Amino acid sequence: MYDFAAIGAWLEFAVRWTHVITAIAWIGSSFYFIALDLGLHRDRNLPSGADGDEWQVHGGGFYHIQKYLVAPDKMPDDLVWFKWESYSTWLSGFALLFLVYYLGAEFYLIDPAVMDLNIWQAIGISAGSLVLGWLAYDWICKSKFGDDNTRLMIALYVILVGLAWFYTHVFSGRAAMLHLGAFTATIMTANVFFVIMPNQRIVVADLKAGRIPDAKYGKIAKQRSTHNNYLTLPVIFMMLSNHYPLAFATEYTWIIASLVFLMGVTIRHFFNSMHARKGTPYWTWAVTAVIFIVIMWLSTAPMFMGDEPEEATGPALRFAEAEGFDEVHDIVLGRCSMCHAAEPAWEGLLWPPKGVRLETEAQIAKAAREIYLQAGISHAMPPANLSFIEDAERAKIVAWYEGAL
Numbered sequence: 001m002y003d004f005a006a007i008g009a010w011l012e013f014a015v016r017w018t019h020v021i022t023a024i025a026w027i028g029s030s031f032y033f034i035a036l037d038l039g040l041h042r043d044r045n046l047p048s049g050a051d052g053d054e055w056q057v058h059g060g061g062f063y064h065i066q067k068y069l070v071a072p073d074k075m076p077d078d079l080v081w082f083k084w085e086s087y088s089t090w091l092s093g094f095a096l097l098f099l100v101y102y103l104g105a106e107f108y109l110i111d112p113a114v115m116d117l118n119i120w121q122a123i124g125i126s127a128g129s130l131v132l133g134w135l136a137y138d139w140i141c142k143s144k145f146g147d148d149n150t151r152l153m154i155a156l157y158v159i160l161v162g163l164a165w166f167y168t169h170v171f172s173g174r175a176a177m178l179h180l181g182a183f184t185a186t187i188m189t190a191n192v193f194f195v196i197m198p199n200q201r202i203v204v205a206d207l208k209a210g211r212i213p214d215a216k217y218g219k220i221a222k223q224r225s226t227h228n229n230y231l232t233l234p235v236i237f238m239m240l241s242n243h244y245p246l247a248f249a250t251e252y253t254w255i256i257a258s259l260v261f262l263m264g265v266t267i268r269h270f271f272n273s274m275h276a277r278k279g280t281p282y283w284t285w286a287v288t289a290v291i292f293i294v295i296m297w298l299s300t301a302p303m304f305m306g307d308e309p310e311e312a313t314g315p316a317l318r319f320a321e322a323e324g325f326d327e328v329h330d331i332v333l334g335r336c337s338m339c340h341a342a343e344p345a346w347e348g349l350l351w352p353p354k355g356v357r358l359e360t361e362a363q364i365a366k367a368a369r370e371i372y373l374q375a376g377i378s379h380a381m382p383p384a385n386l387s388f389i390e391d392a393e394r395a396k397i398v399a400w401y402e403g404a405l
Contacts, residue, residue, distance in 0.1 A: 005401075009373055012099050019092040026085035027232055033082070034229055038276035040067055048072070069218075071207045079204070083197055090189035097182055101126065101175055106315060107366060111172035125170060126179060130186045133163065137187055138194070141223065149223060156227065160184070160261055164254040173248035174241075174355065180257050181238025184231050191224035229272070234264040245355035246299040256295050263291050320365035322404035327396050332364050332371065335387040372401035 040052030050066035057063070101109045105119040109126065117125070137159070146152045163183060167176035199217040206213040237260045241247035247256060270284040319325065338345040340358040356370070357363050364371065374381040375389065376397035382389060 004405075005369060005373060006377060008099075012096070015092055015096045015099060019089065019096055022085060022088040022092055023236075026089045027236075029082050029085055030228065030232065034225075034272070035275040036065065037067065038272060040065075070213065071203075075204065075207055081197070081200075083192060086189050086192040090185060093182065093185060097126075097178075101178065104369075107369070109171055109175045111175075114168075114172065115170050117170075122171065126175075129163070129167075129179065130183055133159075133183050134186055134190045138190070146223075149226070152223075153227070153230075157261060161254075161258045164257040168254040168257075173250070173253050174245075176253060177238050177241040177248040177257060181235050181241075184235045184238070188228045188231055188235070191228055195224050196221045230265055230268050231261075232264070233267055234261045237264075243354070245351060245353075246296075249351075249355045250299055252298040256298055259291050259295050259298075263288050266291070316362065316365040316368065319368040319401070319404045320361055322400055324396060324400035324403060325361075325365070328371075328400045329361055329364055331389070331393045331396065332358050335382060335389040335393070336371075336375070338387065339382070368401055368404070371397060376401060 036054065040054050042052040044053065046053060046066065048066060049068070049072075051069040053064065053066040055062060055064055102123050105122050109122045110117050110119070137156070140146055140155060141152065145155065160180070164176070164180050167179050170176070171179060199221045203213040203217055237247075238257070247253075250256070266284040266288045270281055274280050337358050339349055340352045340356050342352070342357060342359065344350070344352060356367060358367060358371075371381075376394050379385065379394070
């Protein structure tokens with residue numbers, strides 16, 4: 001039983017590491033090409049017929065880069081396609097969603113104080129929202145409404161705000177933020193898979209066949225790339241938010257999420273303008289700072305933890321009824337609850353770390369796996385063993401958890 005819990009924790013870590021690596025690759029290449037495209041010199045009459053070029057230096061060497069609006073005279077055989085960075089990021093992200101929020105739905109996805117869902121219902125809403133959200137977004141982009149890019153961007157923002165409100169009224173605060181990020185990331189990867197790459201394949205096929213590609217394919221791909229450009233930074237914020245209860249554990253979580261999307265716009269506007277040599281609009285940083293201050297203010301509102309049920313239910317009930325629970329309950333109250341409480345007694349703490357409360361039997365039983373891994377198998381908790389938990393007490397936590405399995 002120990003091996004299963006430890007392997008599960010390491011599997012989650014491995015998938016998370018993979019997700020971060022692939023995300024770095026995707027975001028890095030995306031930001032690079034955005035900066036490159038905006039910074040190209042298009043005022044030169046290049047003999048190659050290219051639309052623009054730029055000289056760059058990196059790693060001790062110089063690079064001369066040219067961009068062709070259509071294609072060079074001869075299509076190269078070794079054309080590099082940038083797609084797997086996006087695909088692997090989404091696939092690893094969904095795997096992490098499955099491992100953490102689907103397999104641990106009772107702990108991380110469902111909050112009975114928000115909406116008392118069955119596990120299958122919560123997972124269904126989660127997966128269904130990602131699919132239906134993409135279909136709705138794609139339909140709007142392809143409709144007449146989507147012909148106006150400014151109007152479309154405003155509509156997309158309204159949709160994201162509405163979805164933020166929806167998620168916070170269905171899932172736990174932590175899961176709501178994460179799902180908003182997952183929804184946005186799904187749009188971004190689907191843009192690459194269903195729109196940008198197919199359009200590029202059509203253009204390449206036309207060029208190889210000696211046909212002139214229709215300009216609409218480039219226009220459509222550019223529109224979706226622009227959306228991805230402005231959505232990237234908010235996605236990163238959403239994915240990091242699960243480590244910071246101040247971001248997800250208040251009754252204003254959906255407003256905080258809505259403001260984060262605005263910060264994504266202001267920050268990207270600065271860099272896009274700078275890379276396009278259209279000036280350095282430093283006012284965007286002032287606006288970003290103001291928005292962030294508002295977010296900080298909203299986060300200090302009363303914490304929206306939601307009262308736990310008086311009695312443990314579901315899988316947590318097994319741990320509450322297991323042999324040794326009474327001893328573990330006393331250990332946790334004595335060694336952990338001074339910090340993990342609605343009003344922490346430890347000096348300097350204004351809220352429970354990671355939003356985890358360990359004051360009632362139900363809360364302790366529900367957090368059984370985390371207590372086992374953090375304070376039983378490993379010595380991660382308490383930090384620096386500040387509450388002086390003894391090895392014998394850790395052994396009792398291990399015996400209790402493994403005995404309940």
